[in-house]
Amino acid sequence: MGDNKNMNLPPGFRFCPTDEELIVHFLQRKASHLPHHPDIIPDLDLYPYDPWDLEGKAMVEGKNWYYFSRRTPNRVTANGFWKSCDGDEEIMSSNGSKRIGVKKYYVFHDGEGMKTDWVMQEFRVHDGANSSNRSRRRDNSKIDWVICRVYEQNYDDDDDNDGMELSCLDEVFLSLDDFDDISFPN
16 A cells, blocks of 8 residues: 555655644544545544554555544554653644644553554644634534554664654654653662
């Protein structure tokens, strides 16, 4: 599926959305039941799958896999679990005038609790971004959808990041999980 034969894109076009584009052009439209590009990002209940089993089930671009999924508190798979890296990163509109979404990082840990190189970014619509009054806020179906970007972080190969560049804030969020391996004296 790495050749993206399932996509309706002309030859030479790549799927390299920014965080804002994922929220505005895909997630907000899906959550609001508006027309979007159904052949590009598939629906998938992501959490039962181990990250290495995702091949062939998602939209692939380079080393990134994209899925629509329903938000769920259960992020456990047959061989491990997705652990939050604490904290959310707000996604602002390109002109910086409003918050449109939130990005949360997860790292996959195997069944023994060992951290792996698999990372998931879960994008969700900002709670106020799709609801302008109280009656619409009661409709939780709009904020239940997320887009997941899953990739294997490759620390050995810095030259080949396949267009995926982490911001300083991204690196801080990813490094927060490293504190689990530190033992402090009593």
